[in-house]
Amino acid sequence: MTTQSNTMILMDGVRKVYKSGTVELEALRSVSLTIGRGELVAIIGPSGSGKSTLMNLMGCLDVPSSGTYEFDGRNVSRLSPSELADLRNRSVGFVFQSFHLLPYATARENVEMPLLFAGLPAARRRERALEMLHKVGLADRADHLPTQLSGGEMQRVAVARALANRPAVILADEPTGNLDSRTGRGILQLFHQLHRDGVTVVLITHDLRLAATCSRILKIQDGRIVHDGAEVPPDETFDEEDLPLVGVAGATAGVVKA
Amino acid sequence: MDNPRTDKPKTRQPRMGPTRQGLHLMWSQLGRRKSRPTSILLAVCWGTFSMMLLLSFGEGLKRAMGQGRDGLSQASPAILWPGATTKAWQGLKAGRPVRFEEQDLVALRQSVPELVELAAERSRRAIDLRWGAKSVSAHVKGALPCFERIRSHAPQRGGRFFNDLDQAEARRVIFLGPALQGRLFGDAPAVGQTVHLRGVPFTVVGTMVDKTQNNMYGGPDVETATIPLSTFEALFGEEPYHNILYTVVPGADRAEVEKSVRQVIARRQHFDPEDESAIHVWDTGRGRREEDAFMQGFQIFLGVVGAMTLLVAGVGLANMLFVMVFRRTREIGMQMAIGAQRRVVMAQVVGESLMLAALGGYLGIGISWLVIEAVQRLPLKGEVFEFLGRPILSPPLAAVTILALMGVGCFAGLLPARRAARLNPVEALRHD
Numbered sequence: 115m116t117t118q119s120n121t122m123i124l125m126d127g128v129r130k131v132y133k134s135g136t137v138e139l140e141a142l143r144s145v146s147l148t149i150g151r152g153e154l155v156a157i158i159g160p161s162g163s164g165k166s167t168l169m170n171l172m173g174c175l176d177v178p179s180s181g182t183y184e185f186d187g188r189n190v191s192r193l194s195p196s197e198l199a200d201l202r203n204r205s206v207g208f209v210f211q212s213f214h215l216l217p218y219a220t221a222r223e224n225v226e227m228p229l230l231f232a233g234l235p236a237a238r239r240r241e242r243a244l245e246m247l248h249k250v251g252l253a254d255r256a257d258h259l260p261t262q263l264s265g266g267e268m269q270r271v272a273v274a275r276a277l278a279n280r281p282a283v284i285l286a287d288e289p290t291g292n293l294d295s296r297t298g299r300g301i302l303q304l305f306h307q308l309h310r311d312g313v314t315v316v317l318i319t320h321d322l323r324l325a326a327t328c329s330r331i332l333k334i335q336d337g338r339i340v341h342d343g344a345e346v347p348p349d350e351t352f353d354e355e356d357l358p359l360v361g362v363a364g365a366t367a368g369v370v371k372a
Numbered sequence: 373m374d375n376p377r378t379d380k381p382k383t384r385q386p387r388m389g390p391t392r393q394g395l396h397l398m399w400s401q402l403g404r405r406k407s408r409p410t411s412i413l414l415a416v417c418w419g420t421f422s423m424m425l426l427l428s429f430g431e432g433l434k435r436a437m438g439q440g441r442d443g444l445s446q447a448s449p450a451i452l453w454p455g456a457t458t459k460a461w462q463g464l465k466a467g468r469p470v471r472f473e474e475q476d477l478v479a480l481r482q483s484v485p486e487l488v489e490l491a492a493e494r495s496r497r498a499i500d501l502r503w504g505a506k507s508v509s510a511h512v513k514g515a516l517p518c519f520e521r522i523r524s525h526a527p528q529r530g531g532r533f534f535n536d537l538d539q540a541e542a543r544r545v546i547f548l549g550p551a552l553q554g555r556l557f558g559d560a561p562a563v564g565q566t567v568h569l570r571g572v573p574f575t576v577v578g579t580m581v582d583k584t585q586n587n588m589y590g591g592p593d594v595e596t597a598t599i600p601l602s603t604f605e606a607l608f609g610e611e612p613y614h615n616i617l618y619t620v621v622p623g624a625d626r627a628e629v630e631k632s633v634r635q636v637i638a639r640r641q642h643f644d645p646e647d648e649s650a651i652h653v654w655d656t657g658r659g660r661r662e663e664d665a666f667m668q669g670f671q672i673f674l675g676v677v678g679a680m681t682l683l684v685a686g687v688g689l690a691n692m693l694f695v696m697v698f699r700r701t702r703e704i705g706m707q708m709a710i711g712a713q714r715r716v717v718m719a720q721v722v723g724e725s726l727m728l729a730a731l732g733g734y735l736g737i738g739i740s741w742l743v744i745e746a747v748q749r750l751p752l753k754g755e756v757f758e759f760l761g762r763p764i765l766s767p768p769l770a771a772v773t774i775l776a777l778m779g780v781g782c783f784a785g786l787l788p789a790r791r792a793a794r795l796n797p798v799e800a801l802r803h804d
Contacts, residue, residue, distance in 0.1 A: 175709055175797045196713055203711020214706040214801070218404035230396060231711040233387030275710065 121187075122283055122314045123149040123172055128181035130167050130337075141167040143337040144181065149316065151282070154309040156325035157318045158350070159334040165318045166287060168334060172316060173206045173285045174198050186282060203231050207276025211288035213268045215260040221247060221271045222256040228278045246274035250304060266297030273304055283314045290324060302327060322346055393712070394719025402727065412685075412692045413732045416777070419685035420736025421743075423678025424773050428744050428763035430671040436584075436761025437667065441660065443585025443593070447522040448657035449489070450630065451589060452616040457643045457650045464642055470650050472613035476637050480616075483636045486624040491516040492613040494604055495590055501556065501597060502568040508555050511596045512569065514604020522619055524583060525598065531563040531578025534600050538577075542602035546574040549594040550582045572607060574599065587656065589615070626657050679776055685732070686780035693725055693788035704792055705800025714793040721792050725785025726778065733777040741765055 130142040141164045149155055159165050170176040171183060174190055177198075183190045186205060193201065202208075207228075215224045225243035234242070247256050250270040260268050269289060276284055286305065290298030302324060309315050317328060325331050326346050333341035333350070341347040388396070454470040472492065481490055494514040501510040519525045520533040525547065527533050534545045546567060553562050562576045585592055599607075620629050630653055631645075638645035697704070704717055744763045 170798050173709070175801075199708065199711050199713050201711075202709060208709050210706075210801070214702065214709075216401070216703065216706075218401055223400065227397070227707070228710045230388070230393050231390075231707075231713070231716060233389070233393065235388070279711075 120151045121148050122151045122153070122185070123147070123316075124182075124184040125171075125178075126182045128171065128178040128183055130164075130171060130176070131179045141337055142171070142178075145334075145337070145339055146181075147332065147339060147342070149314065152309070152312050152314055153330060154306070154315045154328045155317070155330045155332060156328035157316065157332045157334060158320060158322065158325045160320065163334045164337040165320075165334055167337075169285050169287050169316070169318050172283070173208055174201050199231075203228055204279050205282045207273075207279070207281040207284045209269070209272050209276050209284065209286035209289045211291040213260070213265075213272045213292070215268055215271060215275075217260055220257050220259055221252060221263065221267075221274075224260070224271055225274045225278050228275060232279055242278060243274070246277050247271070249277065250274045264297070265293050266300055269293060269297075269301050270304070273301070277308070277313075281313070283316065284308060285316050285318075287318045288320070289317065290319070290321065298324070322350055390713040390715035391719045394716040395723045397707075397716070398720040398723040398727070402724075407696075409692060409728055412689050412728055413735065415685040415688045416682075416729055416732025416780075417735040417739065419678075419682035419780075420733045420773060420777060421740045422681040423675065423776065424737060424740035424765070424769065425743065425763065426674040426678040427671065427769045427772065428740065428765050429761075430667075430674040431766055431769060432761035432763045434667045434671060434761075435764060437586070437663065439761075440584045440586030441656075441663065442524060443583040444587045445522055445524050445656060447489070447619050448655075448660050449522045449617045449619045450626070450633075450653055450655040450657065452618075452633070453589075453614075453652040453654075454612065455649045455652050457647055459644045459647045461644045461647070462642055468643070470637070470641055470643065472616050472637075476613075476616065476640060479636050479640050480618070480633060484629065484632045486620045486629045486632070487618045488621055489518045489522050489617070489619045491518050491522065491617045492601065493519075493615050493617070494601065494608070494611060495596075495614055496608060497591075499597075500568075500570055501552075502571075503556050503565060506556060508552070510552055510569075511591050512604070513590070513596050513598045514601040514608075515598050516601055519598065522617060523593070525593065526581045526583075527578035528581050531576075533578055534598075539600040539602050542600060542606050544572060544574045544603055545577045545600065547598040548576060548579045549592070549596045549598075550580055551592070551594040552597055553579045569597070569599070570607065589654070620657070626655055630655060675772065682776055682780055686729075686784045689725060689728060689780070689784040690787060692728075693721055693785060694791065696724070697721060697788045697792040700792075701795065701800045701803040704795055705797045705803065708795070708797035709801060717793045717795075718789040721789035722782065722785035725788075726781040729777050729781030729784070733774065737770060737773065 125148075126146050128142060128145045129140065132139045132141055145168065157165055157168065167176075171178055172185075174185060174193075177183075177191055185201065188201070190198070190201075216227070219227075222240065222243045225246050226239040229239040229242055244253065244256055247253050250273050252267060252270050252274065255263060255267060255271075260271070263271065269292075273284075273289075284305070289305070290301050293301065305315050305317060306327070317324065319325055330344060331341065331346060332339055333347050452472070454472050456469045457464075457466050460466050474492075477490055477492060480487060493516075496512050498509045499512045501508050501512075515523070515525075517533065517535050517539055520527070525533050527547070528550075531547075533547055534543070537543070538545050546569065548556070548562060556562070556567070557565070562579050565576045566573050567576060568574070580593065582594065585594070590596075618633070620626060634651055634653075635645045637651060638647070641650075643650045707717060744765045748762050
């Protein structure tokens with residue numbers, strides 16, 4: 115067990131129920147887990163298993179229906195919408211499958227957005243945004259619009275935006291899902307680098323080869339955690355449909371880890 | 373690579389609040405999006421145009437009426453005519469005519485402190501007025517120097533109205549209304565010329581500035597020749613005054629002053645002060661207040677009609693903003709995910725609404741200005757413009773319109789902004 119000060123994410127009996135009219139859908143049933151500071155965790159599971167719900171809760175976009183969730187020692191259920199927004203702004207960095215960049219803003223302006231919401235003045239926003247773009251290898255693309263960038267570059271901009279306020283946790287939901295295998299590997303390397311820098315990284319993926327590169331793998335199924343370990347669960351097989359993504363699965367994992 | 377946790381953002385500078393953040397974001401994205409809200413701009417522009425134009429015509433009408441009224445006087449005098457008694461009083465029979473005399477003026481001056489100017493006039497019609505070989509029939513009035521102020525007898529450049537010295541010495545000086553001047557002199561200069569009134573030579577000291585006069589007694593001032601009252605008496609004899617005029621101190625109760633004036637004259641001439649027929653009083657100041665109230669009401673009515681058009685534009689604007697919020701749902705979800713406060717989201721929508729209202733408003737004000745300028749330059753002369761007036765764009769009207777626009781922009785933006793700010797970020801991100 116990690117000590118309290120080293121625990122970044124602590125969930126205890128967390129349930130999430132969605133109500134649609136009279137129908138109740140239990141997306142998460144009693145999830146308990148802890149993620150320590152600086153861990154690199156992959157969360158895998160089939161679609162509809164509750165992965166995204168779990169990530170939304172972890173990222174404080176939503177609050178649990180019951181159970182307790184402590185983020186960096188703070189009980190999230192007690193926070194107001196405004197405090198939650200503040201927490202997301204300063205402590206969480208989101209990376210989405212579909213990038214979610216502002217289409218009419220340049221790469222730099224996109225990265226500046228969380229800095230703007232943190233209330234930083236213009237000069238500091240610009241300075242920090244350029245620094246972050248440099249970090250993801252896009253220093254020379256700062257004034258390009260998203261439409262002028264490739265998919266991989268757009269996702270790098272999104273990563274730079276997620277990093278802008280130097281969050282404690284990066285949450286990535288299928289970050290390579292819309293990218294070809296080479297580009298996806300590049301993004302994955304970026305996450306590994308962040309991990310080495312000490313950032314807590316949670317990757318949500320259904321790509322086992324990607325998950326296999328992480329030091330800890332959680333599997334979620336029907337709203338429950340069914341596997342928690344350093345290895346890919348034994349019952350999982352690399353799907354046919356995964357193959358065109360990265361070529362030979364084992365080799366890819368090796369390349370990224372190297 | 374450096375450790376991202378080492379440098380916590382700690383600035384001493386004051387941080388931008390959520391509203392400013394939202395406005396900044398709105399401003400930075402302005403004009404970059406593909407959708408061009410042309411139809412809404414046109415609607416706001418049309419609403420502004422209607423409101424401006426109606427208000428301007430109202431203002432023009434008000435001023436035209438005011439000018440016509442000021443043709444009689446800007447000082448709002450009360451004008452008294454002698455009547456005849458209808459009630460027996462102190463043993464005297466009814467039916468006695470009242471005659472205004474100099475002693476009435478003296479008594480009024482002593483007894484009614486609210487009076488500022490006190491004047492009397494006499495007049496005669498169809499008097500022969502001759503210049504050289506040319507002769508016209510004129511309405512001649514004997515008046516006092518204060519008529520320049522209380523009866524709007526403003527002299528044209530190069531001339532003057534007669535003064536206290538002319539009155540004191542009963543000089544033979546004459547002041548001509550512009551229409552009479554035209555009949556007698558044509559385009560020739562009148563000031564300094566000698567004219568003959570009933571064969572007596574007079575010097576023209578001035579001619580009146582042309583004016584529109586909606587209210588009058590005795591005849592239009594532009595058709596009248598005016599001479600000092602003392603000169604008039606010397607020429608025609610000391611007959612009773614035709615009228616007494618007075619002005620009152622600002623803020624005085626005009627009805628009370630009138631009552632005092634009636635009492636003073638009634639005491640001197642021995643009639644019942646309640647006998648309304650003994651003296652006829654036309655207090656232009658009391659009519660003026662009603663007229664002002666009417667014009668104000670009329671202008672408000674016109675403004676409301678214009679504002680209704682603007683309101684319709686506002687509904688269109690709100691509708692467009694709802695569509696905009698719907699289209700940008702994912703974007704709003706993303707902003708919330710990376711930490712935008714609700715007020716940031718609201719400020720963007722309200723800010724955009726105000727921008728559109730301002731832009732449409734500018735266009736509308738600009739176009740109405742052009743139209744109003746054009747109407748003012750129309751080479752039309754005559755009754756219509758003289759009495760209806762031409763539209764006038766005054767700064768207060770523009771201010772009222774701008775305020776109305778801001779109100780419309782604010783209210784149109786508020787509901788869509790609330791909807792945007794209350795989006796659930798999880799659902800908004802999934803929206804397609």
